[in-house]
Amino acid sequence: MESNYAIYILLSHTGTLPSKFIKMYTREPYSHVSIALDPNLDELYSFGRLNPYNPIVGGFIKEDILYGTFGRFPKTKCALYRLPISKFQHKRLKEELNKFVADRNKYGYNFIGLFTMTLGIPMERKYKFFCSQFVATLLNRSGITLLHKSDSLATPMDFRTCQGLSLIYEGGLREYAYCNQNPIDRPANSLSPI
Numbered sequence: 001m002e003s004n005y006a007i008y009i010l011l012s013h014t015g016t017l018p019s020k021f022i023k024m025y026t027r028e029p030y031s032h033v034s035i036a037l038d039p040n041l042d043e044l045y046s047f048g049r050l051n052p053y054n055p056i057v058g059g060f061i062k063e064d065i066l067y068g069t070f071g072r073f074p075k076t077k078c079a080l081y082r083l084p085i086s087k088f089q090h091k092r093l094k095e096e097l098n099k100f101v102a103d104r105n106k107y108g109y110n111f112i113g114l115f116t117m118t119l120g121i122p123m124e125r126k127y128k129f130f131c132s133q134f135v136a137t138l139l140n141r142s143g144i145t146l147l148h149k150s151d152s153l154a155t156p157m158d159f160r161t162c163q164g165l166s167l168i169y170e171g172g173l174r175e176y177a178y179c180n181q182n183p184i185d186r187p188a189n190s191l192s193p194i
Helices: 017-026 068-072 087-102 111-118 131-141 156-160 173-180
Strands: 006-013 032-036 044-051 054-063 077-084 166-172
Touching: 006 156, 032 131, 032 156, 044 131, 054 068, 077 173, 087 131, 131 156, 166 173
Parallel strands: none
Antiparallel strands: 006 032, 006 077, 032 044, 044 054, 077 166
């Protein structure tokens, strides 16, 4: 394994009403999963709210740890994990991610799949994902097998307890952002290909 290639899995809990329900149901510390290509989390993707003020309309999003939904909830708690991958896996992951970016308007949030996941019933829908399902699917399509279950049954807990991931930070997301970045130098929030 070429150690100079890595991706990052961010688990978070914002404290929004939906995240509180998820946390109450799962009894887990985190309710959301994102994937990043860099430790500064400048290239951070998931499925979630398209508008920080509307929890009903969701889809494929590029997240920003200081703005958007995370910006609305400055007390967001997180755990950041590092996964070393090969050069080939890194290339494939970027290609797969670019497919999501190119077709971003086709995607929606898999609310039905989120419900059936709680019942242990896999529900895959072509252009619909929830956050942990998206991350699991993206990894599998890139040749990176972490979870040995259906992508549509993946949960934040599965990533938190995954032996292949190394915890590199746990605490406040805002604190991580200010320790690792200069907000003035942040790139514009856009969904351009990587």
